[in-house]
Amino acid sequence: MNEPIIVWFRQDLRLADNPALHAAASEGKILPIYILDDTNAGTWKMGAANRVWTHHSLIDLNTQLNGKLCILKGDAKKLVPQLIKETKAKAIYWNRCYEPWRISRDKKIKENLEIECKSFNGSLLWEPWHIKTQADTPYKVFTPYYRKGCLNHTAPREPLGKPDKIDIYSHQGLSINDLNLLPPKEEGGWGQKMTSYWDISEKSGHQRLTDFLEDGLNDYKEGRNIPSQNNVSRLSPYLHHGQISPHQAWYQSAFIAEHNKIPQKDLDHFHSELGWREFSYHLLYHFPDITHEPLQENFKDFPWHPDKSTLEAWKKGQTGYPIIDAAMRELWATGYMHGRCRMIVGSFLVKNMLVHWHEGEQWFWDCLVDADLANNSASWQWIAGCGADAAPYFRVFNPLLQSKKFDGNGDYIRQWVPELSKLSDKDIHEPWTLDENTLKKADIVLGNDYPKPILDLSATRNRALDAYATIKKKNNNDE
DNA sequence: TGAAATGTTGGGGCG
């Protein structure tokens, strides 16, 4: 009985708290595999930043598995049965994924298998089908979803350790480089610079969690809004790719909070942020169209205003609004953006620019190392006002006020928009209001060293409110 | 997990 159990790694690129691996390793020889499946992903093939992260994740995982991770590329519906035939594997285990295309693919694979197939919960605290309202419908509002649905449900399972021993069956696959996950011509290019901001491995995911819990959890509730402070966890890419599990984050944070006497509100708030991730998965599972269709029907007729040139300025961080440009440049440089800033730039795109949220969704999908179908879709719908429990459309962020409120001393702006760094803490938020002399002293020629604002905040705010009024009226007439 | 417009209140300067 030397036939292996295949353990199919997907978005759970770790050895600890990996239920599928844990079960398989306790039963015998395992064959660990990874499949880059662009065939079935369709529109939602991994974006560029996610590929870079995956490349490095696979190197780490392969090392941890003594170089025996079997790597494949192509249609998993064909590759899995083929591999089973070649290796005479007796079973295949995996941790469940929840993207619509993965659900349908995995279901088909499972249906056609002649060997045992077991799936496990590796990446959610509460799986989408467990949480229902009293009326047996999915939740559409976060607070009752989280409070009544999740917190009153059974507690999340405790994390598992690494398997005591892993007996690995070798099978030749591709090399990691064969997957071509890095962008072409990577000599000091975008992908390489981006990874200099990160340490990509299971071990460093845990280090990040530990560092955050020690330094950032205290005052998390307030401090998380300030992009220049270290109160955000920056765990999202590790959670997305599975270097850490939400279960580990949930329980370790509770443990540290008690040990370090962290205020309850800070721990609760961190847990609730994990809850938002769960909520996104809940929505994507029950409303799989949210990746492309607004959840609120009346938004189908929304009068968007496509504009290539302002969209380019937004993507490049050249809008003339320092807080927006800082955030967009952080995204490009690091593959990450602070959460508060994601709301600010999202509101700016969708409301001030009046550009369809699909454009933001696509750009983030390509640029974020934590790009996650559930979180990305649900969050863009949230900021656009067309999603579940969404920010009302009329809630238009004013980037200037947000900038003064959450980056008061301009530290974040100075980091990412260095051409403004000589301006005072007060002036740096609004260079377009400054007189010639002040600008000159800071070595800035507006329109040359730094752009003039691409749009007027007040006028575009009113334009957005008018646009909203058109679909609101339509909706009322329908009823 | 807003912002702006509008309304209200109360202190202080001033005739």
Next chain:
DNA sequence: ACGCCCCAACATTTC
């Protein structure tokens, strides 16, 4: 002492 105005500081409402 008093009314009047100004305006900051809140509070409420509206989008």
